[in-house]
Amino acid sequence: MTTTSRPPTTxxxxxxxxxxxxxxxxxxGAVELERGGVLPDVTVAYETWGELNAAGDNAILVEHALTxxxxxxxxxxxxxxxxxxxxxxxxxxxxxxxxRFFVVASNVLGGCQGTTGPSxxxxxxxxxxxxxxxxxxxxxxxxxxxxxxRLGIERWHLVLGGSMGGMRALEWAVTHPARVGRAVVLxxxxxxxxxxxxxxxxxxxxxxxxxHFRNGDYYDEHPGPETGLGIAxxxxxxxxxxxxxxxxxxxxxxxxREEPLGGRGRYAVESYLxxxxxxxxxxxxxxxxxxxxxxxxxxxxxxxRGGVAVALGNVTADVVxxxxxxxxxxxxxxxxEICEGIAGARLHTVQSDYGHDGFLIELDQVGAVVxxxxxxxx
Numbered sequence: 001m002t003t004t005s006r007p008p009t010t011x012x013x014x015x016x017x018x019x020x021x022x023x024x025x026x027x028x029g030a031v032e033l034e035r036g037g038v039l040p041d042v043t044v045a046y047e048t049w050g051e052l053n054a055a056g057d058n059a060i061l062v063e064h065a066l067t068x069x070x071x072x073x074x075x076x077x078x079x080x081x082x083x084x085x086x087x088x089x090x091x092x093x094x095x096x097x098x099x100r101f102f103v104v105a106s107n108v109l110g111g112c113q114g115t116t117g118p119s120x121x122x123x124x125x126x127x128x129x130x131x132x133x134x135x136x137x138x139x140x141x142x143x144x145x146x147x148x149x150r151l152g153i154e155r156w157h158l159v160l161g162g163s164m165g166g167m168r169a170l171e172w173a174v175t176h177p178a179r180v181g182r183a184v185v186l187x188x189x190x191x192x193x194x195x196x197x198x199x200x201x202x203x204x205x206x207x208x209x210x211x212h213f214r215n216g217d218y219y220d221e222h223p224g225p226e227t228g229l230g231i232a233x234x235x236x237x238x239x240x241x242x243x244x245x246x247x248x249x250x251x252x253x254x255x256x257r258e259e260p261l262g263g264r265g266r267y268a269v270e271s272y273l274x275x276x277x278x279x280x281x282x283x284x285x286x287x288x289x290x291x292x293x294x295x296x297x298x299x300x301x302x303x304x305r306g307g308v309a310v311a312l313g314n315v316t317a318d319v320v321x322x323x324x325x326x327x328x329x330x331x332x333x334x335x336x337e338i339c340e341g342i343a344g345a346r347l348h349t350v351q352s353d354y355g356h357d358g359f360l361i362e363l364d365q366v367g368a369v370v371x372x373x374x375x376x377x378x
Contacts, residue, residue: 010224013112013119013285014045014079021079022047023070023114028146031109034136040123044147045114046070046106049090050098052152059153060096061144062086062105063161063168065360066236066292067284069113070105081283088363095367095374101157108168109143110135110291118287119219130216132291136298137164141171145179155179158374162186162322162359163330164292167299170338174301177316182373186322186366187350187359189334190308190341191300196329199239200293203232207286216287229286230277237276242326242355312341319345320373322366324358 014023028042047070052059062072064085073084073091090096096103107115110132118132148156159180161169166188173183189196207213210228218224238246250269258265266274302308319342323335332349339347350365352358359366 010219010222011112011119011285011287012081012281012283013117013288014114015119016121019078020114021071021077022074023079024048025114026147026150028143028150031139031143031146033133034138034142035134037133039109039116039133039135042109042116042143042146043114043120044106044109044116044143046104046147047072047074048105049073049096049103050101052102056152056154057157058100059102059104059148059151059156061148061156061159061169061172062090062096062103063159063165064105064108065161065163065165066296067280067289068165069111070107071113072103072105082279085360086363089367089370095370097374101374104147104151104153106144106147108164108292109140110288110295112285112288115143117285118216118291119285127217127219129219129287132216132287134298135291135295137167137171137295138175140295141168141175144168144172145176148179155181158182158184159317160184160186160370161188163188163356164296166330167296170301171299173315173317173319173342174305174311177314180317182318182320183315184320184322184370184373185335185338187324187327187330187335187356188338189299189330190312190338191302192297193334197297199235199329200297203235204290204293206231206235207290210286213286216290218286225286226281229281229284229289230274232289233277233280234273237273239329240356242328242353244326245353245355248353308337309341312338313343315342315345318373318376320348320369321345322348322350322359322369324350324352324354324356324362326352326354326358327356329356 023045107113118128122128159169166185207228210225213225253268255266255271301311305311321335321339323332339345
């Protein structure tokens with residue numbers, strides 16, 4: 001039985017010398033990290049759409065989720081193995097109207113699509129690998145703030161993102177209240193919950209238990225930890241969808257002519273998970289998956305600030321929180337908590353059978369919320 005059609009490879013990361021595609025790059029120099037230490041020579045990969053106006057007040061920051069990147073919209077092609085992950089939301093006349101706004105998206109610190117991460121070269125010329133430091137969501141937002149400085153953006157008109165991107169959008173509003181006019185936090189949370197951390201542990205162990213992981217120093221060896229990364233993706237992907245969707249879409253059907261009853265064949269839902277595991281291995285890096293997952297586990301806007309309620313109470317942005325009614329990974333109660341903690345915050349609920357991934361799939365509903373936020377006076 002074959003679970004991926006891809007040939008063995010060490011990493012799906014973008015590397016210097018690969019086609020840049022629509023990416024731009026900026027060097028930020030050394031960045032001090034929340035948990036101590038300094039990461040030297042940080043580079044950020046980003047994409048933009050539209051133009052920054054003379055007043056510099058029309059900039060919007062789009063925050064990607066765990067396995068996303070700066071390629072929010074646009075076709076697949078050299079440098080971009082997949083199309084944009086929010087195609088249909090950004091562009092002329094769309095919810096994020098590039099005739100009016102300057103839209104920015106960057107690959108997150110610790111990622112693998114052009115921004116400094118474990119697959120990037122360290123000062124000695126070798127990949128960082130196991131030497132890459134622990135980073136937090138706050139570190140990632142700090143890097144984004146430095147990027148904003150380089151782009152001449154003092155204050156974002158809007159910061160929005162879902163899931164891990166929602167964590168950063170909220171952290172922006174808490175850490176830099178004077179720099180955020182509006183924020184849309186989709187399918188996210190003010191802190192990583194015990195269950196979220198528990199789901200993540202299984203994924204982390206899947207990668208680290210792969211014999212080809214080599215303690216994170218696998219870039220010069222073949223094959224890499226594709227198997228472990230694929231298992232992690234399978235675990236995660238189940239949490240991204242709803243029980244109802246999986247039931248109605250797959251039921252107990254076998255995959256094609258395969259025989260799962262004693263014939264070592266697969267059920268259709270197993271084939272679906274295999275497919276997504278193989279796709280991720282072609283565009284992502286196992287070490288980045290670890291670094292970003294642990295950064296999500298670190299997320300707690302109340303850490304060192306007197307608790308979540310105190311931190312949320314300091315937010316001055318106009319905040320809209322969006323829950324997905326069938327989300328079992330970031331259940332609606334977590335969106336309610338954010339909304340209740342921020343003065344004037346409003347809650348919208350996306351109706352979807354798709355679970356957590358509804359924030360990516362239900363473009364009409366999400367777009368309507370974003371359009372309303374941008375239509376409201378500051």
